[in-house]
């Protein structure tokens with residue numbers, strides 16, 4: 001595509017060189033640059049893309065986009081200077097891939113917890129209603145039946161627009177995606193046209209990245225100004241209620257859900273079992289019996305979010321009911337490890353205080369004997385949640401093993417000590433075992449008949465990041481391996 005065409009709708013501060021050259025690819029990482037590429041220089045948190053211009057040119061970049069003056073030897077290379085290269089990336093990516101999101105029914109789900117779970121529910125419902133569906137999120141990305149690895153919850157604008165284009169190529173008509181607060185703040189979804197936006201809930205998280213909870217909420221709120229068909233909001237959530245109030249006068253209609261009485265989409269007569277929830281769904285148009293084979297009160301909320309989104313799109317009530325009833329669960333979310341009989345072992349992705357409290361409450365209701373929890377907190381992430389999660393684990397569990405999650409570049413012991421600051425205020429018994437495998441071993445050894453052992457924080461993850469190294473680690477596999485080694489199964 002001709003470079004000039006990529007710059008449509010953009011305020012360009014300066015162009016040095018030829019803007020009629022042909023661009024075959026766009027990259028924001030110099031290491032991926034090939035002949036005739038446009039290299040976008042992004043000022044990062046660790047380094048600055050402007051430092052790699054020379055590298056990009058050596059690899060064949062014929063144009064670079066910058067947001068500050070550059071000193072590299074750029075003769076023969078077109079330089080485009082804009083105010084904000086992240087914002088510009090969303091625009092050039094949209095043009096390069098032919099504005100694919102405008103041809104999809106795009107549903108965005110935001111909120112602190114429940115995004116992944118809700119998107120899988122929506123995906124299933126859409127599939128049952130015979131839509132060819134894509135999904136973008138934490139665990140994997142899906143283009144119809146094709147599963148692709150996901151690096152992050154919401155990809156960079158360039159990768160995102162490419163995914164949408166690839167979806168259209170194989171006739172995907174609907175796409176449901178998680179929209180993280182990082183992505184809203186870093187303008188990854190800036191040029192996406194959403195039909196529906198969903199807000200699940202908001203509790204403290206990512207306070208390393210967003211300065212205040214208010215900033216975090218405002219980042220999430222941005223999604224609802226990008227939608228055209230409907231905004232779906234949980235009004236049992238305090239911040240959801242505030243957002244609903246703030247967006248109710250927008251041209252895009254608002255649809256609320258909740259179980260505390262005021263939601264337009266609500267659940268009555270909720271029944272919980274160890275493996276499922278069921279309830280009477282009440283909508284403005286009909287009532288319907290719903291069953292979901294995932295436990296926990298938050299499954300009712302995620303179910304209502306998915307139902308409200310699909311309802312707003314006019315999906316048939318039978319398809320909504322069937323979609324939710326055939327969903328078998330979501331990997332790493334209240335995921336029972338098969339092979340244990342005396343006690344249950346459950347792996348869950350709770351890595352925020354709210355998620356941990358919710359999952360522990362749900363599991364405790366079905367524990368016949370002790371509730372044992374193994375968990376830790378990730379390094380290079382929000383530190384304020386560590387003591388809070390420690391206190392929550394100690395409050396609900398009979399026995400807690402505090403261990404490493406992904407310590408990344410932090411000292412693991414320092415993270416464990418911060419968790420201990422919280423747990424020592426409780427009466428729950430706890431042990432600190434840094435090595436996650438050994439922590440799981442200790443928990444299994446101490447499990448007796450009727451217990452539930454919850455291994456929290458890493459859910460579907462199949463790795464552990466220690467320092468800069470990534471090791472294979474899958475909580476479900478490790479639990480079984482260790483149990484076999486110790487003759488427990």
Ligand SMILES: CC(=O)N[C@H]1[C@@H](OP(=O)(O)OP(=O)(O)OC[C@H]2O[C@@H](n3ccc(=O)[nH]c3=O)[C@H](O)[C@@H]2O)O[C@H](CO)[C@@H](O)[C@@H]1O[C@H](C)C(=O)N[C@@H](C)C(=O)N[C@H](CCC(=O)O)C(=O)O
Nearest residue numbers: 028029030042044045046047048049052152153154180182
């Ligand atoms: C905080 C954050 O979002 N960081 C993102 C940010 O990284 P950064 O600013 O630190 O980038 P950097 O490493 O400083 O590099 C700056 C630029 O130089 C480029 N570079 C670098 C080296 C080189 O040799 N050549 C080169 O061109 C890089 O490609 C980049 O464009 O920009 C990078 C490239 O665009 C992203 O990969 C990176 O995501 C990192 C991996 C990350 O961990 N992000 C997490 C926190 C995140 O986004 N999480 C959210 C929420 C999760 C949830 O709650 O569900 C998510 O959506 O996943």
Ligand SMILES: Nc1ncnc2c1ncn2[C@@H]1O[C@H](COP(=O)(O)OP(=O)(O)OP(=O)(O)O)[C@@H](O)[C@H]1O
Nearest residue numbers: 112113114115116117138298348349350355358359
């Ligand atoms: N609606 C909810 N409210 C509170 N906690 C929830 C809810 N849904 C799920 N959880 C808990 O949060 C964990 C993460 O759920 P899920 O992966 O669906 O959230 P997410 O928003 O996608 O998280 P992430 O930001 O990491 O992508 C689950 O393992 C469960 O413990």
Ligand SMILES: N[C@H](CCC[C@H](N)C(=O)O)C(=O)O
Nearest residue numbers: 351377378381405406457458
């Ligand atoms: N999306 C979250 C996931 C956290 C998962 C937890 N296992 C950790 O590594 O902290 C993040 O990147 O902050």
Ligand SMILES: [Mg+2]
Nearest residue numbers: 115116138178
């Ligand atoms: Mg997720």
